[in-house]
Amino acid sequence: METKSDSAVPTIADVARRAGVSTATVSRCLNDPSKVQPATREKVQEAVRALGYTPNFGARALVAKRTNTVGAVIPTMDNAIFARGLQAFQEALHEQGVTLLVASAQYQPDFEEEQIRTLLARGADGLLLIGYERGPEIYAELQRRGVATVVAWAFDPNSPLTSVGFDNRKAMKALAGAVVARGHRHIGVISAVTASNDRARDRVSGIKEVLAEEGLPVSNLRIIETNYAIESGRYAAAELLSHTPRPTAIMCGNDVLAAGAIREVRRMGYRVPEDISVTGFDDIELAEICEPPLTTVHVPHRQMGHRAALALLQMIREGQAAPSIELKTELRVRDSLGPCPTS
Amino acid sequence: METKSDSAVPTIADVARRAGVSTATVSRCLNDPSKVQPATREKVQEAVRALGYTPNFGARALVAKRTNTVGAVIPTMDNAIFARGLQAFQEALHEQGVTLLVASAQYQPDFEEEQIRTLLARGADGLLLIGYERGPEIYAELQRRGVATVVAWAFDPNSPLTSVGFDNRKAMKALAGAVVARGHRHIGVISAVTASNDRARDRVSGIKEVLAEEGLPVSNLRIIETNYAIESGRYAAAELLSHTPRPTAIMCGNDVLAAGAIREVRRMGYRVPEDISVTGFDDIELAEICEPPLTTVHVPHRQMGHRAALALLQMIREGQAAPSIELKTELRVRDSLGPCPTS
DNA sequence: TTGTAGGCGTTATCAT
DNA sequence: ATGATAACGCCTACAA
Secondary structure (H helix, E strand, O other): OOOOOOOOOOOHHHHHHHHOOOHHHHHHHHHOHHHOOHHHHHHHHHHHHHHOOOOOHHHHHHHOOOOOEEEEEEOOOOOOOOHHHHHHHHHHHHHOOOEEEEEEOOOOHHHHHHHHHHHHHOOOOEEEEEOOOOOHHHHHHHHHHOOEEEEEOOOOOOOOOEEEEOOHHHHHHHHHHHHHHOOOOOEEEEEEOOOOOHHHHHHHHHHHHHHHHOOOOHHHEEEEEEOOOHHHHHHHHHHHHOOOOOOOEEEEOOHHHHHHHHHHHHHOOOOOOOOOEEEOOEOOHHHHHOOOOOEEEEOOHHHHHHHHHHHHHHHHHHOOOOOOEEOOOEEEOOOOOOOOOOO | OOOOOOOOOOOHHHHHHHHOOOHHHHHHHHHOHHHOOHHHHHHHHHHHHHHOOOOOHHHHHHHOOOOOEEEEEEOOOOOOOOHHHHHHHHHHHHHOOOEEEEEEOOOOHHHHHHHHHHHHHOOOOEEEEEOOOOOHHHHHHHHHHOOEEEEEOOOOOOOOOEEEEOOHHHHHHHHHHHHHHOOOOOEEEEEEOOOOOHHHHHHHHHHHHHHHHOOOOHHHEEEEEEOOOHHHHHHHHHHHHOOOOOOOEEEEOOHHHHHHHHHHHHHOOOOOOOOOEEEOOEOOHHHHHOOOOOEEEEOOHHHHHHHHHHHHHHHHHHOOOOOOEEOOOEEEOOOOOOOOOOO
């Protein structure tokens, strides 16, 4: 048998009792200290401290509308691609007293839906999602709940959803242009699985478009889809190089795949970039420590996270959509890209 | 003026009304379907679907004891060190219908405390923490709340807290032993900031102990503390190599730092490992794609995450501490470590 | 098997 | 400036 207040989690009532005031006063003390006299405020704060009281979040969320929490559902935590942007996102939120809760969807659409619902049920005031691609029911649900939502890592001016990101297709086009300009005609592509991944799909489209514009047949492209991992990049590279005609350039959907590809290409005895050029996407730290350093598309991850946070906070406060923001990516031409070897 | 049920978030009452039953029946349907007749169950489920009803988490947490949520507070999301283990942790939880919420503490003790409280306030049934080092008040709070807690990435058989991890000191001793055995006498160390980071401190201790056992003066060690980033590894390496006597081996607190160090060492014109040996810690994917591949300590990240999840779930269910689990690390000797050049 | 009703901890609306 | 009290949405005895 336990007495109620014995070593249990204190409630606002315990604090009120100890401070000799009403629960309402305690509540005011916590939420708007200016509405209570310094003397009583002192008493309450002392009681709070002594008891180690923390407001029950559930109860608070039940009656208030705000939870000061936003959720982010990212495809994976397994590599650094989303880490930098998310870090900046969190920093900006924290400055405004908002807590970030992160859930990973492991690149599985139905799992992502589940995670979104989880965050919603927990009263997230806003949501950060990666890319546009998901079922319409989810969007309907978000709208019905009036949950502020920002899409990042993608940009679509025609979508009703606010996005803070960049045009993946355009970015990859620029890179593919640089590759083709160096004489490469047969290009291997290592992409993420494009089903239910609009970013990956857009990037591949960008490459295809460049080839089309150059009057090159799509058959000059050999595309392998795989999951994001260094090992996958190695396997894919090995396979690409076993084909005839052998590609002289391998364009990868991100830097992680590219790092694996470079490694494998060299292991097989080819030189980079003299024999084979390799490119990445994202410009994470890894890109610079590759040997040779990776030619890639620089994505302003921190800026993206920061501005996404500001947009989301604004939407939460004002209760209406904020304008989308297109961020510019930049080509980073490093040593992994060279001219096509004359065969 | 809005009608209450108009396009708002549905409550259990809405579902009950639509299904023509009481709220209690709906609740039972959701929590223990076997306690309600198939016919009514059908009606309720149809209403749930039609309305797109999701139970309000706050309300549920308020009255029930379980939230089926566990939280993890990790030092950073910025690199892949914790990613793999966390991924496995999440997978194991998800299999049991438990949701993982992640918060990052950015290697700041007070921020970590804040994040822990946030998770607690949100009713997390259990917590995964990294390392032992934090204030006693937090532990008191955890105990008072009866929140199941598991410490990972560290192992201390003497702590009352359950840990699922490995002995950082011992692991690094093994590696340092291998370095010294190859004749290295002057060793540079690039460590994470050891203040409030027991793992980093233990690793450095491991190196010191080996030197002591070999009868080498501690002054043969030159230690630089820095944050975890590839760039930091580069700067630190540059500084280490500018000292006299120049170290012949650089031991790093993790693979990320080591990758940066290798890059810089080579950029400065030294060969690895002929002139300078470099070692890492963790054995993340990066270790294998380094040039040359990194000698490092292999940490069974996925196993650690998996077993931490099982231990935590067990503690939540049984309401008492589970035994700690020590995982074995393994030396991975790759090309970045070579014999000390005879000077 | 199903319905009724009380209470979980908090905030907000009224009084005082 | 402070206190009483009615919600908030859900679960769970207890009743029927």
